[in-house]
Amino acid sequence: MNQLLGKRTAPYRYLAPTLILMIIFLVIPIFNVVRYSFVDKAIVRDDPEFVGLDNYRTLVADDSFWNATGNTVIFVIVSVVAHLVIGMCFAMLLNSNYFKTRTKTVARVFYILPWVFTASVVAILWKLMLQPSGIVNYLLSVLPQISQSTEWLSNREVALAVICFINIWCGYPFYMISILAGLQGISEDLYESAAIEGATPIKSFIHITIPQLQPILISIAMLDFIWTLQSFNVVWMLTGGGPVESTEMLSIYIYKLAFQKVDYSMASTAATLLLIVCVFIAIFYVRQQKKVRD
Amino acid sequence: MGMVGRNKFSTKIIASILLVLGAIFAAFPILWMVCSSLKANSAIFAWPPKFIDETASLNSYFAVLSDSVKLRFFLNSYIVAGAVVVVTLFVGILAAYAFSRFDFPGKGIFNSLIISVQAIPPIVLLIPYMGMIVAMGLFNTYWALILTYLVTTLPYCILMMTGYFNTLSKELDEAVMIDGGSRWKALWSVLVPISIPGMVSVGMYTFMQAWNEYLFALALTQTTEMRTVPIGINLLMGQHAYDWSQMMAMSVLGSIPVLILFIFFQKYFIAGMSSGGVKG
Numbered sequence A: 001m002n003q004l005l006g007k008r009t010a011p012y013r014y015l016a017p018t019l020i021l022m023i024i025f026l027v028i029p030i031f032n033v034v035r036y037s038f039v040d041k042a043i044v045r046d047d048p049e050f051v052g053l054d055n056y057r058t059l060v061a062d063d064s065f066w067n068a069t070g071n072t073v074i075f076v077i078v079s080v081v082a083h084l085v086i087g088m089c090f091a092m093l094l095n096s097n098y099f100k101t102r103t104k105t106v107a108r109v110f111y112i113l114p115w116v117f118t119a120s121v122v123a124i125l126w127k128l129m130l131q132p133s134g135i136v137n138y139l140l141s142v143l144p145q146i147s148q149s150t151e152w153l154s155n156r157e158v159a160l161a162v163i164c165f166i167n168i169w170c171g172y173p174f175y176m177i178s179i180l181a182g183l184q185g186i187s188e189d190l191y192e193s194a195a196i197e198g199a200t201p202i203k204s205f206i207h208i209t210i211p212q213l214q215p216i217l218i219s220i221a222m223l224d225f226i227w228t229l230q231s232f233n234v235v236w237m238l239t240g241g242g243p244v245e246s247t248e249m250l251s252i253y254i255y256k257l258a259f260q261k262v263d264y265s266m267a268s269t270a271a272t273l274l275l276i277v278c279v280f281i282a283i284f285y286v287r288q289q290k291k292v293r294d
Numbered sequence B: 001m002g003m004v005g006r007n008k009f010s011t012k013i014i015a016s017i018l019l020v021l022g023a024i025f026a027a028f029p030i031l032w033m034v035c036s037s038l039k040a041n042s043a044i045f046a047w048p049p050k051f052i053d054e055t056a057s058l059n060s061y062f063a064v065l066s067d068s069v070k071l072r073f074f075l076n077s078y079i080v081a082g083a084v085v086v087v088t089l090f091v092g093i094l095a096a097y098a099f100s101r102f103d104f105p106g107k108g109i110f111n112s113l114i115i116s117v118q119a120i121p122p123i124v125l126l127i128p129y130m131g132m133i134v135a136m137g138l139f140n141t142y143w144a145l146i147l148t149y150l151v152t153t154l155p156y157c158i159l160m161m162t163g164y165f166n167t168l169s170k171e172l173d174e175a176v177m178i179d180g181g182s183r184w185k186a187l188w189s190v191l192v193p194i195s196i197p198g199m200v201s202v203g204m205y206t207f208m209q210a211w212n213e214y215l216f217a218l219a220l221t222q223t224t225e226m227r228t229v230p231i232g233i234n235l236l237m238g239q240h241a242y243d244w245s246q247m248m249a250m251s252v253l254g255s256i257p258v259l260i261l262f263i264f265f266q267k268y269f270i271a272g273m274s275s276g277g278v279k280g
Helices: A002-036 A054-060 A063-095 A101-116 A119-129 A135-141 A159-184 A188-196 A201-229 A233-238 A250-259 A264-293 B003-038 B059-065 B068-101 B107-119 B122-135 B142-166 B170-178 B183-194 B196-212 B215-220 B229-238 B244-264 B266-274
Strands: none
Touching: A002 A264, A002 B068, A002 B107, A002 B122, A002 B142, A054 A264, A063 A101, A063 A159, A063 A201, A063 A250, A063 B003, A101 A159, A101 B003, A101 B244, A119 A135, A119 A159, A119 A233, A119 B003, A119 B229, A119 B244, A159 A201, A159 A233, A159 B003, A188 A201, A201 A264, A201 B107, A233 A250, A233 B229, A250 A264, A250 B122, A264 B107, A264 B122, B003 B059, B003 B244, B059 B068, B059 B244, B068 B107, B068 B142, B068 B183, B068 B196, B068 B229, B068 B244, B107 B142, B122 B142, B122 B215, B142 B196, B142 B215, B170 B183, B183 B196, B196 B244, B196 B266, B215 B229, B229 B244, B244 B266
């Protein structure tokens, strides 16, 4: 009897540490964040008052919230599309037979480099290069049309574009590596028989490469979509959301509400909405992964 | 030869130019960081800029390495990342063993729970963590970081190690149990020793995640002596007198552990990246 019980509970005993950790640091916090979004003065007061959907009403009436949402949407779409295009170009270069294997191995190390550096290094490094008297302005001053130096990070007109560019720079290697693995999995026979039928390289790219890579492309784009949607570090360190909220992302908006304005209820309300969007995309992602596996 | 040959030749030239431009795009900022770290701070914005100038020296590195406040950032990062690696591997291997060797009610739900962690924005978790960590008396301690990092490092470890254990025959465990050993013994004396390559690659990723983490470290620690390297680098940026060359030296030094892991374990690194879901 005792032995049988021991057998039944065995898997749970091995899982217990993980389960305890996940319950304390994942399940309960998520439950709490949703709960906070329905009360007034969460965390700050011992028995906060239940206010129903009031926080949500306040949130959707806040212009800053919609500004942050708009910035985030632009940031995510530009980043994901550019990552995809650059990742694809570099992967095809590294997979082409124009170069020796050795050249390609060395080039691959160079191309992955931006991914290896941590967000604070990426931020500080670009901050140096983008200083008014920095290297970027010097390189541009060589061009004839440009005479005055730009304050890249404190100019409302260009700050968001600069942030997007930096995020593109440090994010494309993930695509490149995944696409490269995908390209190496496509059979040469497909291309050969297409070439015999007289297909141009562009045609075989559209009719063979893209369809063959489609599952990988969808998976990585979704993962990147989720990551970029929640990204905080690089933007926070480069601009802190400024100048005048022009680079404020949802994660920064939430961070400021919680840790600068100490309004945990409103922060939780915005966080809950962000969470819902992420979970929604994740469900699609998991389904997509299942389809790939079957 | 003729048209086709010439066409191929010109494509090759275009491809070579693209290859070089791409490498410049990727590596120039990093090269600039290293060069700047070697310059004197007064020469950082010299016009026209040079890669290496007459002020080149390792002075900024010596300055960082002889500053006890900055060394403390490194010590903290090593302690936190090291502890996260050990705890993640221990707890993750136990869970992976359960997923690999047993069928039990709730397995599917646990599995989805673990996969779904990737989708949870860190900022969402940070709000409730704040109150929790303070209530637990862990605010501004190593434990605040170690425990919260586990939530993001464990899932990858469990998924990878489950996959690894699945490739090992169940007969290995059974042989131990026939000899009168327990499952526990089978796991630690047979499965774990053969799984060392898998553990190395998981350990490396875990270290990188923990070494690079920024948001939780920013909010859950407070005093300078508890800050980790990413926060430390950023703290230097916040000071009014910018010492760019020291900041660059600190950035290079802060990147070295991860760079070494990357160079030595490139194969695992790339395999892990293309299997998806790993943010370095």
